[in-house]
Amino acid sequence: MATLRLVTEVTEPAIETVTIDVVLSALADPVRLTFVRALDAAGDWTCGSDVLSKTGITISKSTLSHHIKVLRDAGLIRTRVDGIRRLVTLRYDEVERRFPGLLTMLREHGLARAAPEAPTSTA
Amino acid sequence: MATLRLVTEVTEPAIETVTIDVVLSALADPVRLTFVRALDAAGDWTCGSDVLSKTGITISKSTLSHHIKVLRDAGLIRTRVDGIRRLVTLRYDEVERRFPGLLTMLREHGLARAAPEAPTSTA
DNA sequence: TCCAATGTTCGATCTGCGTCGTACGGTTCG
DNA sequence: CGAACCGTACGACGCAGATCGAACATTGGA
Numbered sequence: 001m002a003t004l005r006l007v008t009e010v011t012e013p014a015i016e017t018v019t020i021d022v023v024l025s026a027l028a029d030p031v032r033l034t035f036v037r038a039l040d041a042a043g044d045w046t047c048g049s050d051v052l053s054k055t056g057i058t059i060s061k062s063t064l065s066h067h068i069k070v071l072r073d074a075g076l077i078r079t080r081v082d083g084i085r086r087l088v089t090l091r092y093d094e095v096e097r098r099f100p101g102l103l104t105m106l107r108e109h110g111l112a113r114a115a116p117e118a119p120t121s122t123a
Numbered sequence: 124m125a126t127l128r129l130v131t132e133v134t135e136p137a138i139e140t141v142t143i144d145v146v147l148s149a150l151a152d153p154v155r156l157t158f159v160r161a162l163d164a165a166g167d168w169t170c171g172s173d174v175l176s177k178t179g180i181t182i183s184k185s186t187l188s189h190h191i192k193v194l195r196d197a198g199l200i201r202t203r204v205d206g207i208r209r210l211v212t213l214r215y216d217e218v219e220r221r222f223p224g225l226l227t228m229l230r231e232h233g234l235a236r237a238a239p240e241a242p243t244s245t246a
Numbered sequence: 247t248c249c250a251a252t253g254t255t256c257g258a259t260c261t262g263c264g265t266c267g268t269a270c271g272g273t274t275c276g
Numbered sequence: 277c278g279a280a281c282c283g284t285a286c287g288a289c290g291c292a293g294a295t296c297g298a299a300c301a302t303t304g305g306a
Binding site: 106 | 150
């Protein structure tokens with residue numbers, strides 16, 4: 001019985017209300033940083049659990065739910081209900097508009113990898 | 124007896140070896156974020172204690188020393204010995220070259236302030 | 247030489263948060 | 277309806293890190 005569609009839709013903050021300190025705190029965690037990078041690589045709506053298998057992250061589903069909530073509250077991702085599961089996606093354009101260069105930075109700097117010496121030259 | 128000048132000089136990591144996760148963790152703390160903004164506003168070599176009085180941050184000197192070390196290890200600031208005191212400065216050009224847009228982002232987004240209007244939906 | 251001022255280091259404390267297990271709610275299908 | 281699945285909410289636990297005070301090192305000046 002489909003009486004009323006209640007809270008099925010998940011809301012995220014308007015991009016204008018997102019503050020940079022919240023974003024930095026959200027990205028400071030290695031699991032969430034990896035998660036955001038994976039979402040960026042995926043490009044479109046992805047199941048959160050699938051991100052775990054792709055990245056090799058091993059955490060419980062409650063922990064995953066917690067991280068997704070932190071990222072959503074920070075305005076970085078959006079959640080959509082798809083039947084029995086929930087899909088998430090990176091709010092790339094909005095975030096890049098409010099914090100220019102931030103996501104580009106994450107994309108270019110591979111996970112926790114320092115540049116291999118050679119101060120001059122190379123790129 | 125002034126024998127040898129030992130470790131008076133303070134060293135910071137080469138900018139190429141700085142990883143983005145360390146930088147994000149360093150900036151995730153509100154005290155350090157305020158500190159970096161103040162250094163950016165100052166523009167040149169500044170005494171760490173003076174930053175506290177400028178920003179109104181009230182922490183002990185040992186805590187301040189700790190935060191400065193974290194920021195220095197993260198490659199964000201540089202420390203110079205000046206007689207009885209130590210001066211710090213933001214490595215603006217280097218950081219901006221390695222992480223384009225990062226410091227500009229901090230500069231434009233005032234401390235923990237969201238955009239005033241929320242066009243759609245509110246709350 | 248002695249003392250004041252500044253900053254680092256060390257140990258201890260305490261809060262925040264990442265983590266998990268369990269219980270609960272919603273959805274799909276038999 | 278009931279069972280299986282997926283995700284969230286809640287409480288508890290443990291650890292990393294933020295904080296402080298005290299002791300020490302260094303410098304500069306009385």
